[in-house]
Amino acid sequence: MTDTGMLRFHVPEPEVRPGGAPDFSNVPIPRAGSVPRPEIDVDPREIRDLAFSIIRVLNRAGEAVGPWAGLLSDEELLEGLRHMMTLRAFDARMQMAQRQGKTSFYMQHLGEEAVSCAFRKALAPGDMNFPTYRQAGLLIAGGYPMVTMMNQIYSNEADPLKGRQLPIMYSSKEHGFFSISGNLATQYIQAVGWAMASAISGDNRIAVGWIGDGSTAESDFHAALVFASTYKAPVVLNVVNNQWAISTFQGIARGGSGTFAARGLGFGIPALRVDGNDYLAVHAVAKWAIERARRNLGPTLIEHVTYRAGAHSTSDDPSAYRPKAESDAWPLGDPVIRLKNHLIRLGVWSEERHAQAEAEILDTVIAAQKQAEEHGTLHSGNKPSTRDMFEGVYEQMPPHLRRQRQQAGV
Numbered sequence: 001m002t003d004t005g006m007l008r009f010h011v012p013e014p015e016v017r018p019g020g021a022p023d024f025s026n027v028p029i030p031r032a033g034s035v036p037r038p039e040i041d042v043d044p045r046e047i048r049d050l051a052f053s054i055i056r057v058l059n060r061a062g063e064a065v066g067p068w069a070g071l072l073s074d075e076e077l078l079e080g081l082r083h084m085m086t087l088r089a090f091d092a093r094m095q096m097a098q099r100q101g102k103t104s105f106y107m108q109h110l111g112e113e114a115v116s117c118a119f120r121k122a123l124a125p126g127d128m129n130f131p132t133y134r135q136a137g138l139l140i141a142g143g144y145p146m147v148t149m150m151n152q153i154y155s156n157e158a159d160p161l162k163g164r165q166l167p168i169m170y171s172s173k174e175h176g177f178f179s180i181s182g183n184l185a186t187q188y189i190q191a192v193g194w195a196m197a198s199a200i201s202g203d204n205r206i207a208v209g210w211i212g213d214g215s216t217a218e219s220d221f222h223a224a225l226v227f228a229s230t231y232k233a234p235v236v237l238n239v240v241n242n243q244w245a246i247s248t249f250q251g252i253a254r255g256g257s258g259t260f261a262a263r264g265l266g267f268g269i270p271a272l273r274v275d276g277n278d279y280l281a282v283h284a285v286a287k288w289a290i291e292r293a294r295r296n297l298g299p300t301l302i303e304h305v306t307y308r309a310g311a312h313s314t315s316d317d318p319s320a321y322r323p324k325a326e327s328d329a330w331p332l333g334d335p336v337i338r339l340k341n342h343l344i345r346l347g348v349w350s351e352e353r354h355a356q357a358e359a360e361i362l363d364t365v366i367a368a369q370k371q372a373e374e375h376g377t378l379h380s381g382n383k384p385s386t387r388d389m390f391e392g393v394y395e396q397m398p399p400h401l402r403r404q405r406q407q408a409g410v
């Protein structure tokens with residue numbers, strides 16, 4: 001029968017609100033190793049189902065199984081574990097530093113460490129990321145100095161960005177980390193443009209775009225897919241689906257498409273979903289997509305299925321909008337523990353060595369923090385000069401800025 005009642009529209013609701021029992025029964029989790037690995041030059045039409053599955057390598061027993069396994073040596077896996085543990089320790093210290101008033105703001109990666117750490121190891125020198133604020137693993141795994149990151153967080157006299165960016169909005173051309181934009185999604189279309197420019201100039205460096213689930217609702221996301229697909233730009237487009245966009249659950253931005261990866265299908269872009277808490281799976285899928293881009297086979301959309309275990313930022317309290325125990329109920333587990341268990345299973349790691357590494361890493365992070373604090377924190381030490389605020393954007397300063405600088409007396 002036709003509904004002839006009053007018109008209405010639909011507002012999606014999360015399965016559960018604070019006080020309720022966490023429920024992820026609507027998230028189907030395929031067995032590790034069960035999703036095939038297509039040839040690099042596969043016709044996107046043949047792999048449409050990969051936009052609705054989840055590529056996984058590590059099983060519950062900590063074994064690496066299936067066609068996406070076997071790319072990394074024990075040494076590389078141990079290094080990967082160290083990177084994720086370093087990022088976690090770095091986050092914990094900087095979170096505390098914010099509570100101590102040493103910086104105004106911080107954003108953690110808790111639960112999402114595998115995504116950026118593993119992806120970074122699949123890139124080549126010179127490739128350029130267009131990240132958001134939750135991919136510091138790209139820097140940590142790329143060997144960028146923690147002290148420099150902390151100087152930026154503290155906006156101190158050694159901050160390479162001279163206090164002009166919000167804390168954690170790093171920038172490093174040398175490390176393939178484009179300046180982070182606080183205006184979400186603008187970086188996605190920039191990544192496609194950079195990739196096209198790289199091709200125009202006959203280069204072999206590819207670009208990588210990063211975006212959160214919530215930010216895919218921005219029109220820049222869709223414009224980026226139009227340009228990437230039409231021009232088959234050498235770019236990898238990542239969507240980090242950590243289930244939340246501050247207090248908004250992922251169902252709002254996803255709408256009726258079933259998955260975020262499925263957004264790529266209408267554009268003819270190959271789209272894969274990967275277990276974002278599985279270091280080996282993220283790395284294997286990243287390699288696949290990066291090779292496609294490098295071989296002029298065009299863009300790939302990757303949805304990293306993960307969970308933001310911490311607060312959105314130091315200005316957020318998740319207990320206001322989701323059950324406290326939701327992160328414990330997340331079916332894909334913790335990326336650090338899963339890789340640790342795999343390495344123990346391989347016989348190259350142990351609980352004792354893990355505890356020892358944790359202590360060593362904490363010492364290294366604290367040493368870096370001491371060094372950074374010698375250059376000052378938010379409320380101590382020397383600051384970058386006010387004059388710096390006017391520099392670094394225009395080659396020739398426009399008259400209105402010159403006037404403002406004079407008014408500021410610097």
Ligand SMILES: Cc1ncc(C[n+]2csc(CCOP(=O)(O)OP(=O)(O)O)c2C)c(N)n1
Nearest residue numbers: 134182183184212213214215242244245246
């Ligand atoms: C254009 C724009 N709109 C809104 C905001 C405010 N804002 C900052 S983070 C955020 C949530 C983004 O969620 P998501 O994209 O899922 O990334 P996540 O924080 O989960 O990593 C919002 C709405 C912004 N910075 N820019």
Ligand SMILES: [Mg+2]
Nearest residue numbers: 212213244245
């Ligand atoms: Mg999100």
